Amino acid sequence: MNILRKAIDWGMRKSPWIIHFNAGACNGCDIETIDALAPRFDLERLGILQQGSPRHADILVCTGAVTLQTRDRLKQIYDQMPEPKYVIAVGTCACTGGIFDGCYCVMGGIDTVIPVDVYVPGCAVRPEAIIDAVQKLLDSLKGGKKGGEKNAG
Amino acid sequence: MNEKRIIGNRIVIPIGPQHPSLKEPGCFTITLEGEKVVHAVIGVGYNHRGLEKACESRSFIQTLYLIERVCGICSHTHSTAFCQGIEELSGITVPRRAAYIRVIIAELERLHSHLLWLGVAAHEIGFDTLFMYSWRDREKVLDILAEACGNRVNYGINTVGGVRRDLDDNVIQGISKMADSLENQLKYYLDLVMIDTTLSARLSGIGKLSREDAMKFGAVGPVARAAGISYDIRTIEPYGAYGEIPVKVITDDHADVFGRTVVRIREMLESLEILRFCIKNIPDGGIAVKAPRRIPAGEVISRTEAPRGENIHYIRSNGTDILDRVRVRAPTEANWHGMKHMLEGQYLADVPITIAAIDPCYSCADRAIVINSGNKTEVMDWQRLRQYSIEWYKKRGVDMASVKMPESKAYF
Structure with a gap:
């Protein structure tokens, strides 16, 4: 591992910026994701900031089973993010398709479209679980894992 | 797909489906004349799960x-x-x-x-x-x-x-x-x-x-x-x-x-x-x-x-x-x-x-609706809908045909 990669990983661990995308969720996990950024849970104290543009983001927090209409968009957003990039699938639907698996308009979990690093099951996921997922992902970066290759937790 | 298009003195701005303001995917195509919204098209259905x-x-x-x-x-x-x-x-x-x-x-x-x-x-x-x-x-x-x-x-x-x-x-x-x-x-x-x-x-x-x-x-x-x-x-x-x-x-x-x-x-x-x-x-x-x-x-x-x-x-x-x-x-x-009525005539901000x-x-809201126009009822299947969208974009100079659908999953 060269020194540049080490520097990037160090920077990532200190202040990753996240982008949130709803790929067809029921809103439950989305409000809990936003809630994790709100005063009670306050993800920002870990240096995490929500960003509007995929080009500024390091971590894609993705909720919901992927519908046919969001599939291409999800791919586009992932492609637009700069390397190194990581994906957290929030909610049972995002992990496997959940209760919507088998619906005619649903592809399945997020990993049917893009590689996922952390899976957070739950319906709806609690903000504590999201914070834990982010923390686990950041911890796993210490070992120098590359995005999209291994599942952290 | 956040490209801007200019038609005459009008600018078309597509907002979404991923956008910073709202949590959910929805695509709003806003036509502007200066700062004023003259036309708005609301594209929903991203959350349609069947x-x-x-x-x-x-x-x-x-x-x-x-x-x-x-x-x-x-x-x-x-x-x-x-x-x-x-x-x-x-x-x-x-x-x-x-x-x-x-x-x-x-x-x-x-x-x-x-x-x-x-x-x-x-x-x-x-x-x-x-x-x-x-x-x-x-x-x-x-x-x-x-x-x-x-x-x-x-x-x-x-x-x-x-x-x-x-x-x-x-x-x-x-x-x-x-x-x-x-x-x-x-x-x-x-x-x-x-x-x-x-x-x-x-x-x-x-x-x-x-x-x-x-x-x-x-x-x-x-x-x-x-x-x-x-x-x-x-x-x-x-x-x-x-x-x-x-x-x-x-x-x-x-x-x-x-x-x-x-x-x-x-x-x-x-x-x-x-x-x-x-x-x-x-x-x-x-x-x-x-x-x-x-x-x-x-x-x-x-x-x-x-x-x-x-x-x-x-x-x-x-x-x-x-x-x-x-x-x-x-x-x-x-x-x-x-919504269209509310948006038109307003400022972009x-x-x-x-x-x-x-x-x-x-x-x-993302439920499927079949609209009857006269006596003709039409339901497009996924393949036809996709073909239609490819042609729609082709007319506007974007070729989406290269985005392939995975063959492994049967849709209907």
């Missing part, structure tokens, strides 16, 4: 939990509407205590939904302090919901024939404590909206939908009530325990975003009154009666007042435990129709707050 079709292959008990996941914010109102329909079809009466518990959860849900909206709306206009304040207060409501139902979102408290959990004294005391502290905060927010000149200047006159237009477009919920239409299912067609509970319908005649804000904050204060009445008058007794295994054949329409407006469920049963048809007409679906002001819930 939920109504899925209901037709599950038993009604499984469907109940699926229906609850139509929307994570107003899940209780959907499951209440569904349960009411099933109960009406099978002719069972819910115990009074269960009906009261349903009302308590529904009003708590209204509180959390409106507080959530207040925060999102404040965020849209760049008032992030109010966003943080209202989301902090929302936690108080969520704590009660978590204690009463065991989950913060998607409560799962309704079942056919009653509710699954009883409220113990802790919860009831918690509600009255929460109501007192929240009331102070809500009065503060109401004062803030009424007195603060910046806020009222930013919200007044935006997203106008007059009484006539609201009638014409079939607006429901706070959008209609802000236009002076006293339309609330809780009083028009009292369901559950609402027949015994005094409900004051909050209306306002501003007919703009300001009016909708005032209506929502006043509604929260009214919800607190309803909660206080409920915990004082909640009867003792059982919380559920046994549901039949099979539902008698028939059809029913069940209506509830969701935080966003009138929620309609249509259920048709064929006499087995699997339903023939479930149709969900969520409030946002009714409110979308007036007011677009996000105008969209947010109807409190759109895409996952509620």
Whole structure:
């Protein structure tokens, strides 16, 4: 591992910026994701900031089973993010398709479209679980894992 | 696909489906002349999961939990509407205590939904302090919901024939404590909206939908009530325990975003009154009666007042435990129709707050609709729809044909 990669990983661990995308969720996990950024849970104290543009983001927090209409968009957003990039699938639907698996308009979990690093099951996921997922992902970066290759937790 | 296109002196800006302002995917194609919106096209359907079709292959008990996941914010109102329909079809009466518990959860849900909206709306206009304040207060409501139902979102408290959990004294005391502290905060927010000149200047006159237009477009919920239409299912067609509970319908005649804000904050204060009445008058007794295994054949329409407006469920049963048809007409679906009218003629900067002001819930609204034009009915399958979109983009100079569909999964 060269020194540049080490520097990037160090920077990532200190202040990753996240982008949130709803790929067809029921809103439950989305409000809990936003809630994790709100005063009670306050993800920002870990240096995490929500960003509007995929080009500024390091971590894609993705909720919901992927519908046919969001599939291409999800791919586009992932492609637009700069390397190194990581994906957290929030909610049972995002992990496997959940209760919507088998619906005619649903592809399945997020990993049917893009590689996922952390899976957070739950319906709806609690903000504590999201914070834990982010923390686990950041911890796993210490070992120098590359995005999209291994599942952290 | 955020490219800009210029046609004459008009600029076309596509906003979404991933955009910084809202949590959910929706694509708004805004045509601008200078700063003014001259044309708006609303593209929804990103959240369409085929939920109504899925209901037709599950038993009604499984469907109940699926229906609850139509929307994570107003899940209780959907499951209440569904349960009411099933109960009406099978002719069972819910115990009074269960009906009261349903009302308590529904009003708590209204509180959390409106507080959530207040925060999102404040965020849209760049008032992030109010966003943080209202989301902090929302936690108080969520704590009660978590204690009463065991989950913060998607409560799962309704079942056919009653509710699954009883409220113990802790919860009831918690509600009255929460109501007192929240009331102070809500009065503060109401004062803030009424007195603060910046806020009222930013919200007044935006997203106008007059009484006539609201009638014409079939607006429901706070959008209609802000236009002076006293339309609330809780009083028009009292369901559950609402027949015994005094409900004051909050209306306002501003007919703009300001009016909708005032209506929502006043509604929260009214919800607190309803909660206080409920915990004082909640009867003792059982919380559920046994549901039949099979539902008698028939059809029913069940209506509830969701935080966003009138929620309609249509259920048709064929006499087995699997339903023939479930149709969900969520409030946002009714409110979308007036959106184009609200957006056109406004400035671009007011677009996000105008969209947010109807409190759109895409996952509620994204149901499939077949439109009959004359005698011709047409349903496009996925392949044809894709071909159509490729041609549509080709005409505009973008070749999407290279984006391949995976072969492994059969779609229809």
